[in-house]
Amino acid sequence: MAYDGSIKTRIHLTQEQLDRVCERHQRFIDGRPGGARANLPFFDLGGLDFSGRNLTGAHLAGAVLRDCNLNRTVLDHADLFGADLRGADLRGARLFRTDLRGANIRHVNMEGAAMVEVDLRDASTVIKSSVGETMVAGFQPGPADLSSARLVNVDMQRAKLTGSFARAADFTNATLSGARLERVDLRDCNFVGADMHGADLTGADLRGASLDGAFLNELDLIHAARTDAEAMAIKELPPLPVENEDETPPPATPEALEELLRQHLLWLGSSGKVGRQLDLGGINLTGADLSGAVLTLARGDKVQMRGANLRGAQLQAAHLDHADLRSADLRGADLRGATLVRAVLIDAQLDGANLSPLAIGATHQIMRVSLVRARLAGASLAEANLSGCDLTGADLSGVNHTGAVLDGAILDGTRLAGD
Numbered sequence: 001m002a003y004d005g006s007i008k009t010r011i012h013l014t015q016e017q018l019d020r021v022c023e024r025h026q027r028f029i030d031g032r033p034g035g036a037r038a039n040l041p042f043f044d045l046g047g048l049d050f051s052g053r054n055l056t057g058a059h060l061a062g063a064v065l066r067d068c069n070l071n072r073t074v075l076d077h078a079d080l081f082g083a084d085l086r087g088a089d090l091r092g093a094r095l096f097r098t099d100l101r102g103a104n105i106r107h108v109n110m111e112g113a114a115m116v117e118v119d120l121r122d123a124s125t126v127i128k129s130s131v132g133e134t135m136v137a138g139f140q141p142g143p144a145d146l147s148s149a150r151l152v153n154v155d156m157q158r159a160k161l162t163g164s165f166a167r168a169a170d171f172t173n174a175t176l177s178g179a180r181l182e183r184v185d186l187r188d189c190n191f192v193g194a195d196m197h198g199a200d201l202t203g204a205d206l207r208g209a210s211l212d213g214a215f216l217n218e219l220d221l222i223h224a225a226r227t228d229a230e231a232m233a234i235k236e237l238p239p240l241p242v243e244n245e246d247e248t249p250p251p252a253t254p255e256a257l258e259e260l261l262r263q264h265l266l267w268l269g270s271s272g273k274v275g276r277q278l279d280l281g282g283i284n285l286t287g288a289d290l291s292g293a294v295l296t297l298a299r300g301d302k303v304q305m306r307g308a309n310l311r312g313a314q315l316q317a318a319h320l321d322h323a324d325l326r327s328a329d330l331r332g333a334d335l336r337g338a339t340l341v342r343a344v345l346i347d348a349q350l351d352g353a354n355l356s357p358l359a360i361g362a363t364h365q366i367m368r369v370s371l372v373r374a375r376l377a378g379a380s381l382a383e384a385n386l387s388g389c390d391l392t393g394a395d396l397s398g399v400n401h402t403g404a405v406l407d408g409a410i411l412d413g414t415r416l417a418g419d
Helices: 015-030 228-235 254-269
Strands: 358-360 365-367
16 A cells, blocks of 8 residues: 555654745745755655645655645645655645655545646555665555545546556546556546546456546457456456666766767867767766766767756757756756757756757758757756747746747747746
């Protein structure tokens, strides 16, 4: 079952202390002086009032939030891994891509909440060591538990619930299109009027569930259990595989990185005749110091650069699709013509960065910066040059864009702060 919140020693905050934390977090989101991210893992926050607050990107893993007022609270991209939310009021809350793996949401009222792409998978199938959750004594979150939760009119498009418990939950008129519901305990749930088009119900236990008026194809139910015999067959299936989140190699040594950069400079200076083009794919550069580095035309699909110092770096025409640049320092960096499709730049600092088009002299070609479907929630783009930048489908919620230049930028489907 989900984590029950039982850690003997916890720090408890008063409402006044919490208000100060939330105010500093808002300053952090806005890029104002005196700001600091809300960092409250394992804190006892039971019964406190968070209503209407913007806690985008807050760190609340393992926190006790029982009976809290989270009405209309913005929790986009927040880390609520293993949090205890029993009895909380989350009506109208926003939880876009929020990490709720292993969270306890029993009997929670989430009516009208926006939970697109929320992660409610079984935490016991995940090795999560990046912030030390599994190192804390007594903290052993299991499957997320939504039993008897009120999820009326929620938007859970593409939500991930694999392996979780949701028995007797009320999904009336909920949007679950494209949701992953593999092996979820959905017994006695109410799906009246729910949109379940494209939902994956493989191995889901639907015994006693009401599907009257639900929008789904009968073929979607072929691999779900609706009888005792089918449920017994599902129990015989092998356990869900462990999802190792720590598959990245050890951080690159400064010596190895220096040699790679030297070879790249030779390659650039000789037009490719000597040296070697920099390929960062598969290299772990978490926290690396690359300030002022010449990374022009470098490649790095899925490169790990979380928290890296890239201040003033030259990244013209670099290809960094799917790169992890969370909390990276890119202030003043030259990113003209760079490609960052689906890159993760949550909380990154891009103040004064140049993300305008790059003109190729010989061919007169104009290369736009591509941030298509990139995630920039909570990032700072103050005074950045984003003229002509392609931000199609990008997430800019909570972004500080004071003084940013957006002339000619493509903003189709872009998620902005007030969306």
